[in-house]
Amino acid sequence: MKIISGFTLPELLLVLGIMGVLVGITAAISNTSLKNTEFDKVVDTVRGEIFAAQSDTIAGTLDSEWGVAFFTNSIVRYKGQNYLNRDPVFGTVAETVGG
Numbered sequence: 735m736k737i738i739s740g741f742t743l744p745e746l747l748l749v750l751g752i753m754g755v756l757v758g759i760t761a762a763i764s765n766t767s768l769k770n771t772e773f774d775k776v777v778d779t780v781r782g783e784i785f786a787a788q789s790d791t792i793a794g795t796l797d798s799e800w801g802v803a804f805f806t807n808s809i810v811r812y813k814g815q816n817y818l819n820r821d822p823v824f825g826t827v828a829e830t831v832g833g
Contacts, residue, residue, distance in 0.1 A: 772831045783809045
């Protein structure tokens with residue numbers, strides 16, 4: 735009688751099932767990490783624009799007040815008391831994620 739060595743079907747299915755679970759967990763973790771990285775970039779952009787507007791106002795850059803306006807995919811730093819009456823020549827636009 736010959737002895738055939740190898741794996742049985744249930745053993746192969748068990749290993750494939752475990753590998754599938756591990757791949758699923760890894761994909762979920764990497765997706766969460768990517769979202770956190772994008773969020774951190776947006777937070778840094780917002781913080782930077784607010785700080786720049788504050789610094790320009792305190793320093794009296796171009797003898798004016800500076801402000802920040804938030805839109806869906808961008809942040810605009812503008813010269814003037816409000817966005818509607820801003821001086822469009824001196825505005826800067828910072829794109830956020832998706833923009």
